[in-house]
Amino acid sequence: MTLEELxxxxxxAVARVNNCEDLFxxxxxxxxxAYYKKATQNSEPPGSRRSIIxxxxxxxxxxxxxxxxxxAKKQYVALVKSYFKY
Numbered sequence: 001m002t003l004e005e006l007x008x009x010x011x012x013a014v015a016r017v018n019n020c021e022d023l024f025x026x027x028x029x030x031x032x033x034a035y036y037k038k039a040t041q042n043s044e045p046p047g048s049r050r051s052i053i054x055x056x057x058x059x060x061x062x063x064x065x066x067x068x069x070x071x072a073k074k075q076y077v078a079l080v081k082s083y084f085k086y
Contacts, residue, residue: 003070006070006073006074006077007073009073009077010039010073010076010077013076013077013080013081014036014076016080016084017032017080024083026056028079028083030056030057030059030060031060031064031075031079032076032079032080033057033060033061034057034060034061034063034064034072035064035067035072035073035075035076035079036072036076037061037064037072038061038064038067038068038069038071038072039069039072039073039076040069041069045058046058046061
């Protein structure tokens, strides 16, 4: 898969999640959050008003710390595909 194809697939997966009106499980959202932040090279700290949520997000980012941008995109896409079973 080329980088262009991966970028397209990643953007489609992000759109699918953003357009879904169902509530997602918390562990799924945290993994998506970490993969998305790594994939987009967003290094801003978690910005929730609730400290417990920031702690969970920080932990998810810590667990994804070794991923490259490309690997994070692949993981994000794979997670979305497995959730939606497509």
